[in-house]
Amino acid sequence: MISIARASPGLRFTRGGIVAAFLVAGAVMLPFADLAVTGRDPWRELTGLFIGLVTPDFAAIEGLGFALATTLGFAIAAVAVGATTGLALAPFYHWGPIRAVCIAARSIHELFWALLLMQVYGISVATGVMAIALPYAGIFGKVFSEYLDEADRRPREMLGRDTDAISSFLYARLPLAMPEVRTYVLYRLECGIRSSAVLGFIGLPTLGFQLDTYFKQGDYQTVGAILILYFTMIGTIRWWFRWRWAVLYVASAVVALSLVASPPVGSGGLWRFLTSDIVPFPLRGADPTAWATWAAFGDWLRAIAIDAAIPGIIATLVVAQLALILTGLLALAAFPLIVPRVSGRVGSAAGHIGLVVGRSCPEYMLAYIFLQVLGPSMLPAILALGLHNGAIIAHLLGRQGEALCGRLRRDAPRGLDLYGYELVPRLYGSFLALCLYRWEIIIRESAIVGMLGVATLGFYIDNAVNELKLDQVAALLVATVLVTALVDWLSRSVRAAIGAARLSVSEQVCAR
């Protein structure tokens, strides 16, 4: 088990202290949180949605079928491109510049990438594929390099000393890491399908676009059909995915995407974007030696900070903090639902279904649905993030709890006694580690849901995009990356301080 409270020089963290600090931070932020229910008639919306799910209408299946195909197409193409790039980068990941490129690529969310790419390539296949492939390549590069490092070194040491690096890699390194690589690619494909669906909310022709359209028309039965299609596609991935058909999937993805109409793109768009559009306005074509240039730049920076970055960061932190607390509460309350010794056989089966739905519904889609029902405020975002992340952690803790039950003494208690006296105390370390691990992800997601209208960083980024102030977009993205990096660093230090720094590989795969 993980040791309790390791003293670090000068500063002493305890698990209780960490939890108390997070709760206090949440309580302090609560007055700043806008939790109003502003929807006109939330109950009617909710019952409408429920009826739609129970009596789905597949009449629009033709359009939905195409959206389904493109959702899969974007996901498969992007994961193929991202994984190939990541695999090519992985052996060089220890080299500073490559690592820096990977970190930069993955610290910007798919949706933000899509917003940027749209400025150059419009709503097109290139935008959709690259928006997912770019951050994924950064993630694949890092994860694959870890797998390669962890692979058995002995076969490599057996080779003659004059063996060239490429042969040594292909024969004695890559095959050894391949099982993990495959598992991870499959997991990422699942993430890719979610990302691809969500890209529809900003205009790409995937399921998210259909969902948005039918929601706005109040056609809940078609909305129900879309959600059912989506869950079926994600839930059955392990049945329809076979590695030996990988080439076939990629070919089908290319065919599906070739049917997507892409607007013509003027030449030089990328060049203009990089050299002019995202350059801070006061610096464009200005004299870099003049004092006035930099004074104007300072004013520009201050205006962005006061009008957008600082309020956006505060709102992002508030949403994330409250979502994190909700995540923790939900995870602790829900994980026993899938432990048969606590909830019984029927109860655990039902618990599994509930957690699968919570896990596989992308937080952005959940936030969108809650927003339609409850009206714009921080509440839908907090609920969506808490529910999604809580379900993920509950699922992982539940599995650990199930494994624990097999090793318990014969006369161990059952039901709630087991939960309180055996499971929670034993799993508490993992619980904290997982929450801290998710914290950084929740920050990232809190920024993103701003694009739905909650005033987090994404809201200001979306506004700046709409006003075509791409220099401001770039500045706000940098702010987002910095906040995420700060929280990532904080999370890692706290995990190290309470001795919960390392998760098992399977936990990492699911917790990412």
Added chain:
Amino acid sequence: MTGSLVLSRQALGYGDKVVLADVTFSLAPGERVVLLGRSGAGKSTLLNAVYRSIEREGRAIALVPQDHALVPQLSVHHNVYMGRLDRHGALYNLANLAWPWRVERDAVGAVLDLVGLAAEARRPVEALSGGQKQRTALARALFRGGDVLIADEPVTAVDPVQAARLMGVVRQRFATSVMALHDVDLALAHATRIVGIAQGRFVIDAPVADVSRRAIDDLYRAR
């Protein structure tokens, strides 16, 4: 002592632990040295040191490590072919990985015939039994070839008849070898020289004809 000096007054071990305190070991061409001793006596430590020393001299040497060091995901053919990766360029090796060359299939196949694995060439190593894996590791060393073979318990997982036959194959292919074996009869039949290790030093180091059965039995007796 004739032969070239391989190790001179060295302390061998792993980490901070010294297993063999003061080792001097030489090896003459044509010698077949067998190391005997209880498990943990330091046979593997000595073999590793001998391997490193000879390899450093740049001589052609093949190795069968105790843990095989195979790539479970690759086929038997590819694992055996890995013995000669350094003889070809990356492109040739890459092509052979995707679709083995005819000439390499035949060359590897000939070696697999010797160890009785010809029928398993295409199977991934992870699907093999323990004995088959061990024979794959031996086949890789045979395919690699060279002046000297270093082998750490290369035939533990095969039956006695097959073990004796495989040792015959090894004698044909490698004039000189250093090997750890736990089967004393097999050792006496195969070796030209016996090195007995106990309590961190060489208790025996003599031509096989000069070593008594009793001296060997003493090696395995509890302290």
